[in-house]
Amino acid sequence: MSILVIVDHTEASFQDSARRAASAAAEIGTGIHILLAGVECRQAAMQLSRISGVDAIILAENQQLDRHLAEPMVELLARLASDYSVFMAPAGTSGKNVMPRLAARLDVMQVSEVIKVVAPDTFERPIYAGSAIATVSSSDPTLVLTVRSSAFEPAALDGAAEVRQMPASIGASASRVVSVSPNMSERPDLGSARVVVSGGRALGSREAFESLILPLAERMNAAVGASRAAVDAGFVSSDCQVGQTGKIVAPDIYVACGISGAIQHLAGMKASKMIVAINRDPEAPIFAVSDYGLVADVFEAIPELTRQLQD
Amino acid sequence: MTYSILVPVKQVADSTARIRVRNDGSDVDLSGVKMAANPFDEIALEEAIRQREAGMAREVVVVSIGPRTAQETLRKALAIGADRAIHVLAPREIEPLAVAKVLKKIAQREAVDLVFLGKQAIDDDCNQTGQMLAEFLGWPQATFASSVRIAGGEITVVREVDDGLETLALSVPAVVSVDLRLNEPRYASLPNIMKAKNKPLAEIAVEDLGVDIAPRLTLLGVREPDVRQAGTMVRSVGELASILRLAAGRI
Ligand SMILES: Cc1cc2nc3c(=O)[nH]c(=O)nc-3n(C[C@H](O)[C@H](O)[C@H](O)COP(=O)(O)OP(=O)(O)OC[C@H]3O[C@@H](n4cnc5c(N)ncnc54)[C@H](O)[C@@H]3O)c2cc1C
Ligand SMILES: Nc1ncnc2c1ncn2[C@@H]1O[C@H](COP(=O)(O)O)[C@@H](O)[C@H]1O
Numbered sequence: 104m105s106i107l108v109i110v111d112h113t114e115a116s117f118q119d120s121a122r123r124a125a126s127a128a129a130e131i132g133t134g135i136h137i138l139l140a141g142v143e144c145r146q147a148a149m150q151l152s153r154i155s156g157v158d159a160i161i162l163a164e165n166q167q168l169d170r171h172l173a174e175p176m177v178e179l180l181a182r183l184a185s186d187y188s189v190f191m192a193p194a195g196t197s198g199k200n201v202m203p204r205l206a207a208r209l210d211v212m213q214v215s216e217v218i219k220v221v222a223p224d225t226f227e228r229p230i231y232a233g234s235a236i237a238t239v240s241s242s243d244p245t246l247v248l249t250v251r252s253s254a255f256e257p258a259a260l261d262g263a264a265e266v267r268q269m270p271a272s273i274g275a276s277a278s279r280v281v282s283v284s285p286n287m288s289e290r291p292d293l294g295s296a297r298v299v300v301s302g303g304r305a306l307g308s309r310e311a312f313e314s315l316i317l318p319l320a321e322r323m324n325a326a327v328g329a330s331r332a333a334v335d336a337g338f339v340s341s342d343c344q345v346g347q348t349g350k351i352v353a354p355d356i357y358v359a360c361g362i363s364g365a366i367q368h369l370a371g372m373k374a375s376k377m378i379v380a381i382n383r384d385p386e387a388p389i390f391a392v393s394d395y396g397l398v399a400d401v402f403e404a405i406p407e408l409t410r411q412l413q414d
Numbered sequence: 415m416t417y418s419i420l421v422p423v424k425q426v427a428d429s430t431a432r433i434r435v436r437n438d439g440s441d442v443d444l445s446g447v448k449m450a451a452n453p454f455d456e457i458a459l460e461e462a463i464r465q466r467e468a469g470m471a472r473e474v475v476v477v478s479i480g481p482r483t484a485q486e487t488l489r490k491a492l493a494i495g496a497d498r499a500i501h502v503l504a505p506r507e508i509e510p511l512a513v514a515k516v517l518k519k520i521a522q523r524e525a526v527d528l529v530f531l532g533k534q535a536i537d538d539d540c541n542q543t544g545q546m547l548a549e550f551l552g553w554p555q556a557t558f559a560s561s562v563r564i565a566g567g568e569i570t571v572v573r574e575v576d577d578g579l580e581t582l583a584l585s586v587p588a589v590v591s592v593d594l595r596l597n598e599p600r601y602a603s604l605p606n607i608m609k610a611k612n613k614p615l616a617e618i619a620v621e622d623l624g625v626d627i628a629p630r631l632t633l634l635g636v637r638e639p640d641v642r643q644a645g646t647m648v649r650s651v652g653e654l655a656s657i658l659r660l661a662a663g664r665i
Contacts (some may be wrong), residue, residue, distance in 0.1 A: 410660060
């Protein structure tokens with residue numbers, strides 16, 4: 104059973120998510136290849152070639168694949184349909200965009216957001232914002248999967264995969280990229296950070312979010328996260344949203360500041376190793392999942408905490 | 415050129431409902447749970463209505479595939495502003511792959527130019543149907559839309575992607591899946607709720623569409639998620655600082 108892992112090397116945490124996807128792949132079978140599509144993939148290929156258990160890195164270099172638009176990606180992937188019995192990708196926005204379209208092309212039902220490999224055709228995945236975990240088995244001859252990176256450990260880096268080039272000519276497409284505005288954060292990438300400091304509605308304004316959350320994050324060398332309420336209110340950009348419909352994170356330390364702990368938020372962070380919450384309401388649901396809780400006003404506690412961590 | 419827009423709306427458990435697992439672990443227990451339109455689909459509907467109000471669309475058609483109760487959700491969509499509704503009666507939950515095949519049939523029968531749908535249904539959390547539908551129709555797709563503009567035979571969509579925002583231009587016809595920040599859906603007014611009673615709602619049995627809806631996945635069971643034990647409450651910022659310093663030191 105050969106497995107193709109599709110990785111978007113333009114994403115900040117591609118290396119980390121590739122290693123995690125590779126360990127998920129290793130639980131399914133052998134003959135693991137990683138596909139890198141786009142332009143200037145060589146360096147990324149060299150990095151990924153060290154991932155343990157990966158036999159080959161396949162390079163498909165073409166400008167049209169640069170942003171991993173679904174239509175050209177599926178045109179490329181469909182040519183590989185007979186070579187692989189499993190197609191999988193990390194469940195980031197890139198994989199979520201491309202893989203279901205591939206599944207439709209192959210007429211198979213995708214299994215989304217796999218968190219555990221039970222058997223080569225049987226997987227666990229969360230449903231209802233993580234309120235329940237379903238076990239599903241697929242009867243399709245080819246599997247199309249997206250995997251939740253945070254649920255798998257990164258594979259080791261002691262491999263030596265060969266790097267191969269594949270022809271990658273693509274027909275004209277009905278969609279084109281007009282512009283890209285990447286987030287300009289200097290903080291570590293949220294998807295792979297070991298520490299995350301998140302702020303919620305309690306911060307009240309963009310100014311307060313920036314003057315309280317950012318210094319604490321900096322102090323802890325942490326990525327910045329947020330609840331939906333904080334994003335909706337414009338305190339911070341939407342790529343910081345953690346939750347059912349934002350990013351799923353599982354850092355070593357997650358610090359939730361002024362976040363109530365709605366189920367949709369918990370869905371994105373409750374697999375964190377250590378959860379710390381600061382909230383002035385002792386009844387806030389976030390405390391029920393926290394290892395350490397502090398009942399306090401964020402406007403007093405966060406600056407004080409930042410200061411004390413400096414000492 | 416104005417377009418006809420199809421908006422698929424799924425009836426799901428209300429986002430505030432507490433979902434329990436059945437004692438025998440066979441599935442979730444939805445008995446007595448309040449049902450509502452998938453929140454993302456309300457956003458898709460709002461966008462379609464705004465495009466019609468702006469003169470870019472001539473008609474907004476809503477479609478739901480599901481049991482008879484899905485008609486309540488369709489009536490609500492009509493009250494909010496859809497022009498007509500189609501109910502594809504399906505006796506049981508069908509998978510996104512099959513939903514996409516059904517939607518393809520409907521899109522073709524109704525000769526729509528655009529499909530606006532939710533990026534994800536908050537029950538199955540699959541995030542697949544729009545992408546699959548786009549492939550089946552052979553149309554371009556833009557997922558995770560946070561802004562949509564129609565002009566000159568093209569639709570320009572700002573997408574919320576992991577590393578920021580990406581703007582795509584698609585030629586019409588196209589499929590667009592919407593994200594949370596596209597708009598704030600309106601509520602239905604009382605007069606519109608009354609008027610909606612007279613708007614057309616067609617019913618089709620899923621079997622009559624000639625689509626293979628056989629499930630590909632078997633649900634072997636459903637369990638509760640691992641529970642986290644509540645930990646300790648600390649008394650002071652100082653205590654918290656020591657804990658964090660220690661934990662950070664171990665990384
Ligand atoms: C379809 C759907 C998808 C969703 N997806 C997501 C998602 O992906 N991520 C997400 O986060 N949410 C999501 N939500 C929203 C979610 O239901 C909650 O509304 C949201 O998480 C609340 O954000 P919050 O905790 O910041 O705000 P609130 O719930 O308003 O909580 C604010 C908290 O701050 C505390 N507080 C207030 N002032 C202070 C102070 N001065 N000091 C200390 N504490 C203070 C309060 O006690 C309260 O607990 C989704 C909802 C829906 C319907
Ligand atoms: N049974 C259904 N009836 C109507 N629309 C649906 C149905 N299932 C899925 N959809 C649409 O597809 C979107 C994505 O669903 P999913 O792929 O299941 O996460 C939803 O937001 C709906 O717009």
